[in-house]
Amino acid sequence: MLLGKAAQVVAPTSRFSGWMRHAAVLILAMIAVLAAPLVADAKREAGKNAFKTAEDVLHWINDYRHHPEPERLPDAVKAMRDLGLLKDIEQAGIYIGFVAGVIGSNPDKAEKLITEMFPMPPPDQVVVVKAIAYSGLSDWKDLMGKFVERMPARKVIIERYLYGKMEVLRALPLDSPIAVDANWGYYFATGSSEPIQRLVRCLAWSRNKNDVEKLTVGSMVKWTLAQNSSRDDELLGYLKVSLPHQPEDVAVPLRDVIESAETFELGHIRKEAMAAIEELRTKGSEASQNFNWWGQAGQTVFALGCVAAGAVGAGAVVGIPCVVGGALSNVALKYLAPAP
Numbered sequence: 145m146l147l148g149k150a151a152q153v154v155a156p157t158s159r160f161s162g163w164m165r166h167a168a169v170l171i172l173a174m175i176a177v178l179a180a181p182l183v184a185d186a187k188r189e190a191g192k193n194a195f196k197t198a199e200d201v202l203h204w205i206n207d208y209r210h211h212p213e214p215e216r217l218p219d220a221v222k223a224m225r226d227l228g229l230l231k232d233i234e235q236a237g238i239y240i241g242f243v244a245g246v247i248g249s250n251p252d253k254a255e256k257l258i259t260e261m262f263p264m265p266p267p268d269q270v271v272v273v274k275a276i277a278y279s280g281l282s283d284w285k286d287l288m289g290k291f292v293e294r295m296p297a298r299k300v301i302i303e304r305y306l307y308g309k310m311e312v313l314r315a316l317p318l319d320s321p322i323a324v325d326a327n328w329g330y331y332f333a334t335g336s337s338e339p340i341q342r343l344v345r346c347l348a349w350s351r352n353k354n355d356v357e358k359l360t361v362g363s364m365v366k367w368t369l370a371q372n373s374s375r376d377d378e379l380l381g382y383l384k385v386s387l388p389h390q391p392e393d394v395a396v397p398l399r400d401v402i403e404s405a406e407t408f409e410l411g412h413i414r415k416e417a418m419a420a421i422e423e424l425r426t427k428g429s430e431a432s433q434n435f436n437w438w439g440q441a442g443q444t445v446f447a448l449g450c451v452a453a454g455a456v457g458a459g460a461v462v463g464i465p466c467v468v469g470g471a472l473s474n475v476a477l478k479y480l481a482p483a484p
Contacts, residue, residue, distance in 0.1 A: 233271070241325060242332055243272075254281065280312075328343070337382050346362050349361055380405055383402055
């Protein structure tokens with residue numbers, strides 16, 4: 145009798161449990177169906193935002209100061225590494241400056257962003273070391289100290305920065321393309337006028353008659369400022385505001401930069417640079433005739449950006465690829481250089 149009553153109690157309970165399991169499965173199935181489009185959209189968005197090529201990285205860097213996405217920096221650095229863009233430090237100035245700018249403008253996220261860049265092969269860690277030192281953060285030495293154990297192979301360069309034996313970006317002499325690249329990279333990350341101020345001061349070198357290296361760097365700075373400001377109204381506005389405050393040796397070429405940017409007449413900058421370099425090479429000292437220096441700049445990846453611009457349309461790639469890359473690549477150096 146008792147067993148019969150127990151069976152009557154258990155049976156409904158079992159039926160209820162079975163219904164609950166069936167309902168749970170049904171609900172999960174409905175959620176999966178409803179979520180499928182969202183998951184697909186997320187995957188498509190992730191694929192769209194992936195850094196698959198050097199050109200993808202360039203597009204992102206070029207647009208970054210208008211639409212900052214610091215959380216994507218670790219993925220961008222990993223892509224730079226995988227694509228071989230950090231292989232030669234002499235050619236990676238723009239990337240070092242850019243990473244430094246993102247870190248420097250996001251002090252509350254800096255440690256997390258750098259942590260997520262690891263693991264990283266020792267050769268590529270130089271980029272991280274330099275970026276931290278170039279970041280402009282007031283506590284950059286403390287930040288560097290947090291990553292010393294992760295980069296034992298980079299102990300020497302870390303110590304040189306920490307003990308002031310290597311220059312940070314603000315004090316870095318702009319007598320080489322890598323230094324110019326690093327300042328442009330910082331600008332593209334931040335939109336800050338500070339690196340532009342440093343570049344503008346180099347315009348005096350575009351009139352140098354005694355030093356072929358300074359003349360070349362000054363000419364490249366002049367060309368990049370004209371090209372970039374012709375596409376960047378904020379940059380052009382800053383150059384105009386700064387003009388009255390410049391010494392004459394800077395003001396003269398800066399006026400030419402502004403006029404060239406406003407009229408989109410840039411060809412004469414190259415012609416004048418070639419003529420000046422040829423004159424210095426012909427009449428100058430043996431040292432100024434030694435063009436081994438030209439090769440030291442290497443070919444920056446931004447030469448690839450110019451190719452990409454032609455392939456996908458100039459409207460899609462502006463600023464960096466055909467300006468910084470073209471001007472500071474080995475190809476452009478040869479383009480500016482006189483015939484031997």
